Structure formats: C-alpha cells, structure tokens
Amino acid sequence: MKVLVIGGDGYCGWATALHLSARGYDVGIVDSLVRRHWDQTLGIDTLTPIAPIHKRVTRWKELTGRELELRIGDITDYEFTRSVLAEFKPDAVVHFGEQRSAPFSMVDRNHAVLTQVNNLVGTLNLLYAIHEVSSGCHLVKLGTMGEYGTPNIDIEEGYLTVRHNGREDRLPFPKQPGSFYHLSKVHDSHNIHFACKIWELRATDLNQGVVYGVITDETARDEVLINRLDYDEIFGTALNRFCVQAAIGHPLTVYGKGGQTRGFLDIRDTVACVELAIANAASPGEFRVFNQFTEQFSVLDLALKVQQAGTELGLDVEIDHIENPRVELEEHHYQATNTELRKLGLKPHCLSEALLDSLLRVAVQYRDRVDEAQILPTVAWRR
C-alpha cells in the first residue's frame, strides 16, 4: 500500500513516515521545507539537533533497507502537486503540510493571510489533484481539536444530532476556533466535506489534540533520525515547553489561571492513529471525523505533573502564572468524545510519570541548546 506523507519532514510528519515505513507501507515524503526556513527567519530552533531531510532518508535506508521516496516541493504549486500524485499513485495521502501554529498566525496581518492562504490553497490543490489524477485515494487530513473551541456542551466527533422545532438532523458540529490558524483548519474541513459530497472523495479528518513527546520506536533507532522538539513561543506546545523549562530551571509559564482544558496525546499515539485511519479507509463520499487524543488535562494540571516529575529527578521547578496572550476562557466545561479510534484498536499511551520522566530526560540531555529568549510569549491576540 502506497502512502504519501505531505509535510513528512515535520514533527508529526517525520514520525509518521518512519512508522508507516516500518510497518511495511511504501512511503513517499513531500515537503517544501518551509518550516525549517521559518525557524531561520524567526531565529528559533528545535531543542533536538535534527538532521537535514536527505540525510534522514539515507540513514533510514541504511538501517532498514527501506526506501522513502522524497519530493521537495510546495503543494500550493498545483502542477507540482498533481504531478507527484500522478507519478506516485498513492492509495492514501496523509496531509500534515500546513502552517500549524496559532501564535504564528497571530503575529500580524501578513502571518494571518499567509497561514490561511497557504493552508487553504494547499488543501484545495490536494482535493483537485486527487479528483483529477488519483481517484479512489483516501485523504487523511490532520485537523485539530481546536476547531471546536470550548462550547458549553460535550464535543462529539465531527457531527451532532440536533433536534429543533420538532425536526431532527445530523449536522456538522458547530465550530468556534480561537486563532486565524485554527480558523484555517475549519475552512479546510468545510472544503474537504464539500469535495467528498460532489466528487465522492473519501476523507478522514483527524481532529488532533496537543501532541507531546519526541521519541517513537523508529526515531529512537539512531540520532540522525531524531525528531524535532519545539519549545519556543511560536511552535512549542504546553507540555513539551514545560519540560524544557523544568530542565533549565526556568519557571513553568502557565498562561492565566491555567484552567484551559484540552485533549492531549503522545506522539506514539499520533503515528498509531494515522496508521489505523489508513488501514481502515473511509468510504467513497464519506467525510469521516475522528477526535484524536487520549486524555484531557488543564494546563495547570500539566504544570503540576511536570513539577512533581521534575522534583523526583532532582530539578527545582517553579510555576508562574503569566498574563494570557490569547483570548480564551480560562475556566470552562470540556468533555470531548474520542471513541472512534479506540474502536479501530488504538491502545493509548497515558501520560504516566514514567513517560514524563523520559521526556524530561531528553530535555535535560539537550538543555545546553536552549535559548531562553525564545520562551516567553510576545505575540498577543488583542494587540
């Protein structure tokens, strides 16, 4: 089975490409490498020293004998996208190829427009290319739990059965995204849903929670295969950043009260979920939505867990509540469903202390590479 991983040089994309390759899929990687370019322009860097993509791919071949076909190019370029699909003939396309940071999208107008146009055009191009040259191919799109926002009702998987004035319908779950980035993902979902309807495309939207961790079975095999770990204010996410802060003796920076509750998952579950989605394809015309997270925590919960695990490792961990740069509720109802991927066989890794421990150890191992200037938030939603 042939799978094309768009954004296969990124945090989730690289881990997914290796996982699928190890499980016997024929994997191609498409990436524009623009994320590495953005790191340069923003003066930020991953905690872990990642190798260039060509070296990564070569090392994987040396270790496993397995080829990762590599195409450098941008899916916002339609001729490129169409020719890659026509030549590779994938059975499934996994689409991580988007600008995926909320703060990046909120820097200024340019970044908002860049994020939305980049994500929207790339996804439209994939839809048209699948329709035109890759009929039957299953699109697996990485979405985000952030599309739902924090409604005062339980969050279901993509759809909600609504009763109103004596009638009933199963409708798309109402969306309340909280940044221009999250909005771009909602736009994509609507576009994909429509394409499934008119062209009988088959698509799965994986509304992913916040991913933590860095090690997977495959990336752990060699330092040249190491995955990126972002801790900066733009691309870093809560738990990963907290571990890096703990490792260097920086107070954990909780935004506001810290009651913001979200779904989280281990990166090893990300790669497992994507494989489950591919192995159990959506039907023609079906726009299927899975909520891809394993546990819910508040941001303060996470900080307390890191503090405890850090103390056991002999680190001195403080927690700071800093002004929240975002516009979001800091205390709210949050109860989201995540049963569909479990039904397909997902065996979740839980955020146990042992796991936190290993993430903290990676942070300690590379702490000399930390640039403290990257940590504190400077991008404010209200400006």
Added chain:
Amino acid sequence: MKVLVIGGDGYCGWATALHLSARGYDVGIVDSLVRRHWDQTLGIDTLTPIAPIHKRVTRWKELTGRELELRIGDITDYEFTRSVLAEFKPDAVVHFGEQRSAPFSMVDRNHAVLTQVNNLVGTLNLLYAIHEVSSGCHLVKLGTMGEYGTPNIDIEEGYLTVRHNGREDRLPFPKQPGSFYHLSKVHDSHNIHFACKIWELRATDLNQGVVYGVITDETARDEVLINRLDYDEIFGTALNRFCVQAAIGHPLTVYGKGGQTRGFLDIRDTVACVELAIANAASPGEFRVFNQFTEQFSVLDLALKVQQAGTELGLDVEIDHIENPRVELEEHHYQATNTELRKLGLKPHCLSEALLDSLLRVAVQYRDRVDEAQILPTVAWRR
C-alpha cells in the same frame, strides 16, 4: 454619517450606494472593477446597458448635487485598503466586494482558488484595517442564505441554541454550503466572528437570499444610472434569468425537479435592509447575523409565476426541466427565520404579479441585447 460601499459598482452595491446617498449618508464607493473585467473575459454582458462608473457618479452629482467619493482599487491590496479607511474615516463599511457567483467558483481549480483567496484576503484586510485605523467602524458584510445549505431543521438567524447531554449553549448555526463560492462566505463569517471576539469589532452579517429586480427609486431616475441585470449562466440568478428567457421566447430552464427552495428578495429590499443595519449598528464585540430575504419559493414556483405573468403580457412561455448541473437536493425541508430585519422596520416588497410585470417589461425592453449562447449551463459541479 459616512459609509464606504466596497463593490459599489456592482448589482447590489451600486443600488445601495445611491440609496444611501439619497437618504443623506456621505457615501464613498470602492471598487476594483474586476467584475466588468470578468464579463469581458467570459464574453458575457448585462442585459441593461450600464454606464462606466465615472459617468454614473458624475450623473448622480448632476442630478442630486450629492458627491459619491470614488476610489478604484482592490481590497486584496492591504496598503490600498488601509489608506482608504484612514482617509475616508467611515462610520460603517458595507462589504459587497467579493466574487459572488457559485458557477464561477466551480469552473475549475483556478476559479475555486481565485474565489476563495480573493474573498478571504479581502475580508481579512478589511478586518485588520478597521482594527488598525478605523476603530469603532461598523462592518456590514453581505453573506448568503446559501451558507446554511438545506438542513432538515428550521434555519435560524446565525445561531442555534443546542441542548445536548443535559447541557445547553448558543452556538453558530452549522453550515453546509453548496459551492466553493458559498464555502468562501462561510470562511469569511468565521473570520469576522473571531475578529469581533478578540478586537471588539462590531459586525453585521446579512445572509441574503436570491435578489431579483433591477429598478430602485434612484437607479430609475436616469438611464445613465441604470443597474446591471445578469441573465447568463455564471452571474444570472433564477428569477432574473427566467424573465429574460420569457422575453425572448426561450423556455425557462428549471434545473432538475425544481423543488429547490430558497429565500428571495426584491433589490429594493436589499438596499432598505442595508440601511437598517447601518442605522442600527451592532455593539462592540457583537457579531450579529440577520437573514435577509422576504419570501420563500421553489424554483418551479418561480417558473410558474413567470409563465403566468408572461402569458398575460402576450408572451408564449414554456418551461423546460434540464439536467441539474449542481449537486443539491431537489426536494427538501426549508423553513428559515427572517424576523430581525422586520423588527428593525423592514416593509417587504412582495413578488406580486405587478412586480414581475415590471421586471418582464424591462426584459422585453432590452431583449435585442440578449445573447442566447450565454443562457444554458455549462459549468457542472461533478465534472
């Protein structure tokens, strides 16, 4: 009170600009004139002979003594947009400046991407410009009833109170748009809603039905002020096109069964609704949604009404059911709420025979200008 009408050279925009000017508002018109350019590239033309925008504005000044400040430029150019807002200092911006045809957006990938990028970037630019240089300005955005699609429940005005698992929330009404154009309007709605939340912008979204008619009190004053009337497959809408077909003896082209039901309104109600929205502004932070239509009809209802009115005028009117180029339900529940604008004082014009009669007379008056090759649909959703 100063009002900037973006897209003020278009069908609804021109009529609105004159109406507001006649009612004493200081009106500025912003338009890129790209719609006239698209007509050229597509080889289509309005039934009515519209004058160049500079002549229109000059004639209005001669007749009324009232100035319409004219700025030719494209709101996808941010420097232009910001400088216009900074200089004109509007109290309200009425935003008609979008690609507004569903078939145009479905021609091919280029047209889909053009539509979505054009509409999304223009609207993002307006949001940023209002936030940066025109704080307090009320954004009145023309949306479309097509954002809702045809759910099996009654359609409310923008929001829906949902009870689920024992909890309740007022959420954005779930959207099921039926073309890449309609999708672009949904994307805009989400972006505007978010901007209201984070920047305390004030916005009104007018989810408009299908507009019919051509004559308003102001455009009727002089032939140089005449409004456009589109009957072609790309920009023409059901009732207007049926009248033109009746005038030239072409069978009325009902797509499929004709049970497709939509909200409709007279263009004289469009201009009245926009004025009501401006005169009763949204509050800071409020994203207010009004459904802007006055009556519901099925497409077949409309055809039968045109047939009857045409027969009374001595025309021989046949009705053809042709293959539906769109992907849409042809029989469905449709019950939409439209009480908010009535509460503000709207006195609807109804689609009486007298009205149909006047529209038919305009069609007959200009029937020598009709190009039959423009009428039949060639753009298919499924391709």
